[in-house]
Amino acid sequence: MTADTSDEQWDLIIEGKSALFDLKFREVWHYRDLLMMFVKRDFVSFYKQTILGPLWFFIQPLFTTMVFTFVFGNLAGLSTDGLPQPLFYLAGITAWNYFAECITKTSTVFKDNTHIFGKVYFPRLIMPLSIVASNLVRFGVQMILFFGMMAYFAATGATFQVTWAAALFPLLVLMMALMGLGIGLVITAMTTKYRDLSFLVTFGVQLLMYVTTVIYPLSAAPAKYKYLISLNPMTGIIEAFRYAFLGQGQFSLWSLSYSGLIAVLIMFIGVVIFNKTEKNFVDTI
Amino acid sequence: MSIAIKAENLSKAYQIGQIGTGTISRDIERWWITKVMKKEDPFLKVGEINDRSSKGESDVVWSLKDINFEIEQGDAVGIIGKNGAGKSTLLKLLSRVTSPTTGKIKLNGRVASLLEVGTGFHPELTGRENIYLNGAILGMRKQEIDRKLDEIIDFSGVERYIDTPVKRYSSGMFVRLAFAIAAHLESEILIVDEVLAVGDMDFQNKCMGKMEDIGTKEGRTVLFVSHNLTNIRQLCKSGILLVNGQIQSKGNARNVLDDYTHSSTKLSSNGFVKNFSLENQHILSGQSLKMLLKFQNDYDLNNNKVLVRIRDERNINIIRFEINAPRRKVHNLRIETEPLVLTQGSYHVDIGLTDQKNTRWIKNFIEVGRFALTGLDTYGVGRIFTNKMAIITPKFDYSFED
Helix, strand or coil: CCCCCCCCCCCEEEECCCCCCCCCHHHHHHCHHHHHHHHHHHHHHHHCCCCCHHHHHHHHHHHHHHHHHHHHHHHCCCCCCCCCHHHHHHHHHHHHHHHHHHHHHHCCHHHHCHHHHCCCCCCCCHHHHHHHHHHHHHHHHHHHHHHHHHHHHHHCCCCCCCCHHHHHHHHHHHHHHHHHHHHHHHHHHHHCCCCHHHHHHHHHHHHHHHCCCCCCCHHHCCHHHHHHHHHCHHHHHHHHHHHHHHCCCCCCHHHHHHHHHHHHHHHHHHHHHHHHHHCCHHHHC | CCEEEEEEEEEEEEECCCCCCCHHHHHHHHHHHHHHCCCCCHHHHCCEECCCCCCCCCCEEEEEEEEEEEEECCCEEEEECCCCCCHHHHHHHHCCCCCCCEEEEEECCCEEEECCCCCCCCCCCEHHHHHHHHHHHCCCCHHHHHHHHHHHHHHHCCHHHCCCEHHHCCHHHHHHHHHHHHHCCCCCEEEEECCCCCCCHHHHHHHHHHHHHHHHCCCCEEEEECCCHHHHHHHCCEEEEEECCEEEEEEEHHHHHHHHHHCCEECCCCCCEEEEEECCCEEECCCCCEEEEEECCCCECCCCEEEEEEEECCCCEEEEEEEECCCCECCEEEEECCCCCECEEEEEEEEEEECCCCCCEEEEEEEEEEEEEECCCCCCCCCCCECCCCCECCCCCCCCCC
16 A cells, blocks of 8 residues: 555545644635525525515514614613614614624524535535625615615705715625624534533623614713723724714724724634534534 | 545544533543643543444444545445444545544545435425525536536426425425436535435336446446445445444455345344344245344243344335243244245344233344345246335246136
């Protein structure tokens, strides 16, 4: 038998251990059609046999906005930076929901797809990526609602303006996607062995919302907590989002680059951990 | 001929028992010993070969241990072995569902694995949409599926329902569509796990035909796991026999199959039978079957009933008989059947012990032995019947009358 070091040409070598930073993006690219199929499947299966179809995407943010307007706007009387309350909350909710959905849906990827993953190989990263992409569709639909609301309030003479920062919108979405995906990947990798974490996700994300500027503007935060709230990378994004479309919010390129850096870092850690887990998770889940 | 698949010292360890409590502390301990102190993993060292029936010392077992083989391009290889021998683990490793603990597999060519038909089918989507989805899961590109769509629909024979959600399909239609997609994969290596045990007779034959084409005409490499020895005999040129996670024999399919049917079974120490053997593992139709049961020393049969059952490879019970055991300790039980007028095929023997009223099993052993039966042209019509056509071939009298 010849030694392993000989120049044999193999298309693929399956081994137990792989390089830590082998992120397999090339393989993911090869399976891009599958990603599109999953997105289509999620979308189609969501509204099949429903009467309202994609309209359901409107219901949740609409009702949440109503409740927030009542509780935080009317009862608690929190500041909204001078913006119409529904518009202020809807902006926060729409952006936050995308981020939150990315976390919660990707955090159960391994558990939900054990059946498929246990029977056939494809780059596992396709699945969480497809979730983020499907959420993008949903987010897009909800943005239409937001724009509709903006049009309505513009017509009734409320004061707000769209600023140049709206050009950064794709970047904001990308940052939210990376961060949500990264956190979700870490959680799903950990939950294959330790189920405890999955209990944390739903209420953890909910609590996180309160330390992000979704229901109050950063400008209204008490001075001693302001620093802490700004440390949350989502704060900069939500504030920039509001500033972009409504003209109010503490927009700063510095805090945005901070969020971007954290997003890339979290995503990177997420992918590394995910790739390390995907090889053997079928045995432990 | 070039090599398509090469396995080198391939092993896979599984932890058995509970996973959960104590895993964090164990993981940290493991990480400390292997990564920080650079020593061998203590949890793997104690592993033992995977003999299901004997109680082991450790909670790590080697489902596969030091497997080495090479498979040539265009070869059709049958992987056989009893339940728990490591067949599925091997297929899982080859199809990258899980990764080996140690060792390597080297592959040349694209691999498509069919550990199940219809993986990822979504009930709400139509047949057509599912073709695209399932095809993509199996590794096909969209253009590839576009090109083969008509062929797939045609092969499946469900054209009329192709735009209906698959949740409205009968299970047969579902399976037909699923297999049709899989059969049209363009991969150099195809890995198949017992998926043929589905569909009606007609469709099964169609599948077998397609599988044969893939192996012989298209020159692709096929790995095939099945308990149905007739299928293996029909499809495969070579074989690999796994016993307790190790390769017992490999090479020519016929020889490997013989090794498999002839291996006598050592029974576990806590059973009532120490050893079971068949005098002949290969008989002709019309010969009788002789078997010998050696009882465990000091095992009191206690007036229970010994039960012997013969199954065919489709798990249909063909013969069952019960013997009243004496109320004392005996060493052996020798059984000789009447001539068996069965059709050609391979058969399994199960033995068990029940109480007098057949209310409960005291012991039950599945597949303690196997034998192959070669059919004869019993009726002088120039034809040997296999167990696909009939089960028994009794003699009969007949007369033509004017």
